[in-house]
Amino acid sequence: MSILETATSVLRLMAREQREMSMIDLVDQLGMPKSSASRVLKQMSEAGLLERDKKSLAYRPSMLLLELSHLVRSSSALIDMCAQALETLGERFGHTGYVSVLEGNDVVVLRVRPGSLAFRAMTNPGHRSASWATSTGRALLARETDEQIRARFPQGLRPEGAQTVNANAADIGADAPFSDSRAPARGPATLDALLDEVALTRSRGYALAQNEALYGVCSVGCSIADPSSGECLSFCLSFPAGAQDDAALVALGEAVREQARTIGRSLGDPYWSAFPTNSTP
Template identity: 30%
Template sequence: MRSVRTALRVLEAVSELQPVGLTELTRQLGLPKTTVHRGLTSLAEDGWLEGDPDDSTRWIVGMKAFIVGSTVSNRGSLRERALPFMHDLSSDVGETIHLMIRDGDQVVLIERVDSPHPVRAIAPLGARAPLHASSNGKAILARLPSDEITHYVQSGLSAVTARTVTRASDMYDELQLTRKRGYAVADEELQEGVVSIAAPILDSNSRPIGSVSISGPKPRMPKSVRPDYGRKVRSTAEQIGGSLPAVFTR
C-alpha cells in the first residue's frame, strides 16, 4: 500500500505542477529521488503520465488519467463542458456529434449526441479508431508537434477501409490542409458509407486535448456542405476549448 500511496502522491503533484521535472518533484514531495523516479516510471508505463512533448525531461498527466477523468461526471469534465455545444451543433446540422480524445495512437469516443434521423452514424461509447483513419484523429494529429507527427506517420499507416490514407506523402498533405483550414475530413476512411468532419479542441497553449466531429451517411454529407460544416464544427471546438477550466491546460 505504501507504493500505491507514493504513486498517487506523485500523480497528484504532476497534475498540479505540470510540466514538471524530477528534481522539482523530489523537492516538492520530500521523498528520495530514486523513489520519485520509480513512481514516475511506473505511472508512465501504465499511461497515467507521459513526457512533455516540448521537453522530454519534464512530465505531464497522461491520456489514461484524462480518459478516467473525462468519463467521471463532474463539473470540470470535458464531457460536461462540451455537451451543450454538441447539442447545439447537432440541432443545427441534424447529424451525430462525436467527442473524442487521444489515447496513444488512437482516439477514444467519450461522448456523443445522436442524429434524429433513423439512418445515422452509430458508434458506441469507448469505440476506438487509429489517428490517421478518422476525422477526429486527424484533427488531433495535425496539431501535434512535428516530431510526433513524423514518428506516427513513419511507423506505418494501416488501412481500415479501401479509402483510408496509407501513403505517408498523402497523409502529410492531408495534415497540412487540416491545420490550414482548421478541420479534418474522413470520407469513408474509417467506415464505409460514412463521412465525418472534425476540429481539434485546444488548450490555452494550443495543444490538442480532444476533438469534436459531425458524422453522417455520405448522401447527407456531400462535398457541397463540407466547408460550411467544417466552419461550424471548428467554431464548436473553439467554444468548447474556451469554456474549459485551467486544469485542462497542459
C-alpha cells in the same frame, strides 16, 4: 428582433472577431441602421454588459461578462463543453455527434450524441478507430508537428503484415476495433498523404473524413485543449457520405470550427488563440 436578440448578436460578433466593436462594425457586419447600432451599444453599456474605451470610443465586454466566463470555465469539464457544442450542432443539423480522445495511435469514442436523422452506422463509447483515418483523429494529430507525427508511425500507416479490412458500415459491429493491427482499407495510403491531410486540417481549422474508417460515413471534426488540465479532446458530426454537397460540407465544417474556436479561446487554448478569425477552407 427583440433587444435581447440584438444584444446577443452583438456579443456573438465580438466573440467571433475577438476585438472591440464600434457602431460602424455593427452597421457593416450586422446590417443595422446607424441609429439602431448606436442605441443598442449605449443600452448594453448602461446595462453593464459592455464598457466603452475613452480613447477609441469602441465597446468591449464588461468585467461582468469576464467574471461569468470564469464561472463557466470552472464549472464545466472539457468533455461537458464538447458535449454541449454537439448539442447545439445537433439541434441545428440533426447529425450524430461524438467526443473522442487520442490513445496511442487510435482515437477512442468517449461520448455519443445521437442525431435526429436516421443514421445506421452509429458507434458506441469505447469504439476504437485508426486516428489517421478519422476526422477526430486527424484533428488531434494536427496539433503535433510533422516530425512528431512521423515518429508515431515509424513503420508507416499500414505496417507490413497488418490485416487490412473492408470497413463497411453494413457488416461491422458498432464496437469493432480499428487499431493499427486492423487498419481500415481506406484513408491516406501513405504517411506523406496523411501529412497532406493534416496540413489541410490546420489551414481550415477542421478535419474532414469521407469513406475511411467506416465506408459510407462522412465526419467533420475539431479538437480542443484545456491548458489548465492538460486535457485534449476532439468532437465531430457524423453523417452518411454523399448526403451533403460541397457547399453544405463547408458550412458544416465552419459551424463545427466556430464551436471549437469559441470553447478553445475561452480556455486559453493556444491552438485557437492563434487561429485566424476570418479563416476559410
